[in-house]
Amino acid sequence: MRTDEVHSTRDLMTAIVTTGNGGYDTLVVSEVPTPVPGPGEVLVRVLAAGMNNTEINTRVGWYSDGGWNDATPFPLIQGTDCCGVVCASPGTEESIIGRRALVRSCMRVDGSSSGETRWLGSDMDGAFAQFVVVPASEIFVVDCDWTDAELATIPCAYGTAENMIARAGVRPGSTVLITGASGGVGSAAVQLAVRRGARVIGVASRAKHDQLRELGVDEIYGRDADLVGTLGTRSVDVVIDNVAGDGFGPLLDLLVRGGTYVSSGAIAGPLVELDLRTMYLNDLTLLxxxxxxxxxxxxxxxxxxxxxxxxxxxxSFPLEQIAAAQQRFLEKDHVGKFVLVPPVVLDQA
Structure with missing residues (x-):
C-alpha cells in the first residue's frame, strides 16, 4: 500500500480523451493539462481505473435515446472507477494526504438528498488519466491488502449491485435470481447477495459456471435455459436483471406474489414486452x-x-491499450472486471 505524500509539479499528464460518439478512433492518447483542484476539491493520482459497459455505451451513443447522457460533454476523459492516492491540495484534510482511496463514482450534487447525481467519467472528467480532480466528499480511504487493480474493480459494479440489492430488500432466506451473473455487476451482485444470506440462482454461459459456484451461487443455469419450466412460476423473491431483451417476460413469471424485479442495465436490448396483468395481478414491484x-x-x-x-x-491493461481492452471486454468470455493502469508518474518536484 502506498502511503507516501504525493506532490506533482507536472503541467501535463497522459490521458485517454474520448472525442465524441463513434468507434475506437475516438479514443485518443493525449497529453493534456493536469487538472487543478478548486475549493472543496482534491487532486488524486490514479493508480488503476476499472472499465465498464458504461464507457463503451457512452462512446457509441447508446444512451442518447434513453434519457441519460444525451448531452455528454465531449471531449471527455472517461473512467468511472478510480483507485488512487490523494495528493496534497489547498484545503485538503491532512489525514488523507498520501492515502490510498476509492472515489465514489455516483456523486451527490452539493450533498443533495433528492437523487440528483453526477457520474465520474460521464458528467465530468474521470480516471482514464494519470490524475483526476474530484470533490473531497467523494474520497473514501480504504485500508486493505488488495492490489491497486483489485480495488479499481469495485466502485461502479459493486456500488450498482449493492444499490440494487439494498433497494430490493434482499435479506436472509430470500431467493434471488441474477442474470448476467458473470459480468462486473452480476458477479458483484452474487457476492453481495450471498453476504446477506440469500439463496442465489445465477444465469451465465456454461463456461463460467465453475467460477460462479466458487462465489457461492446455489444453482446456476445457462443463458438458454427454460427457467420457468425448471424453477416453476412464483419461485423467486427478487430478480436482478441487467440483461433484459427477449428474456424479460419470463423473469416476471418467476416472481412470487409481491416480488421485486430490479434493473440497472439492458445488455441484450432495452425494448421489452410487458403484460401489465402479470405486474398488477401479482403485486410486483419494478425498480x-x-x-x-x-x-x-x-x-x-x-x-x-x-x-x-x-x-x-x-x-489488466496499460491505459494506452484501451482500445484493445474494450475489444477484449466485448468478447464477454471473462468473469469480473477489466482494469486500466496509467503510466507511472515521475515526480518532478
Whole structure:
C-alpha cells in the first residue's frame, strides 16, 4: 500500500480523451493539462481505473435515446472507477494526504438528498488519466491488502449491485435470481447477495459456471435455459436483471406474489414486452436503479475492510491499450472486471 505524500509539479499528464460518439478512433492518447483542484476539491493520482459497459455505451451513443447522457460533454476523459492516492491540495484534510482511496463514482450534487447525481467519467472528467480532480466528499480511504487493480474493480459494479440489492430488500432466506451473473455487476451482485444470506440462482454461459459456484451461487443455469419450466412460476423473491431483451417476460413469471424485479442495465436490448396483468395481478414491484443511495458506498468500503467480499479482476491493461481492452471486454468470455493502469508518474518536484 502506498502511503507516501504525493506532490506533482507536472503541467501535463497522459490521458485517454474520448472525442465524441463513434468507434475506437475516438479514443485518443493525449497529453493534456493536469487538472487543478478548486475549493472543496482534491487532486488524486490514479493508480488503476476499472472499465465498464458504461464507457463503451457512452462512446457509441447508446444512451442518447434513453434519457441519460444525451448531452455528454465531449471531449471527455472517461473512467468511472478510480483507485488512487490523494495528493496534497489547498484545503485538503491532512489525514488523507498520501492515502490510498476509492472515489465514489455516483456523486451527490452539493450533498443533495433528492437523487440528483453526477457520474465520474460521464458528467465530468474521470480516471482514464494519470490524475483526476474530484470533490473531497467523494474520497473514501480504504485500508486493505488488495492490489491497486483489485480495488479499481469495485466502485461502479459493486456500488450498482449493492444499490440494487439494498433497494430490493434482499435479506436472509430470500431467493434471488441474477442474470448476467458473470459480468462486473452480476458477479458483484452474487457476492453481495450471498453476504446477506440469500439463496442465489445465477444465469451465465456454461463456461463460467465453475467460477460462479466458487462465489457461492446455489444453482446456476445457462443463458438458454427454460427457467420457468425448471424453477416453476412464483419461485423467486427478487430478480436482478441487467440483461433484459427477449428474456424479460419470463423473469416476471418467476416472481412470487409481491416480488421485486430490479434493473440497472439492458445488455441484450432495452425494448421489452410487458403484460401489465402479470405486474398488477401479482403485486410486483419494478425498480430502476441508477442513482445510489447515500449509504451504499460507505457500506462497500466496510465490507472490503472486513474481508466480506473479494475482488474479481479478469485482466489488466496499460491505459494506452484501451482500445484493445474494450475489444477484449466485448468478447464477454471473462468473469469480473477489466482494469486500466496509467503510466507511472515521475515526480518532478
Amino acid at each position: 430502476g436503479c441508477t442513482a445510489w443511495d447515500e449509504d451504499v458506498f460507505p457500506n462497500l468500503v466496510s465490507y472490503i475492510e472486513a474481508g466480506e467480499i473479494r475482488p474479481l479482476l479478469a485482466e
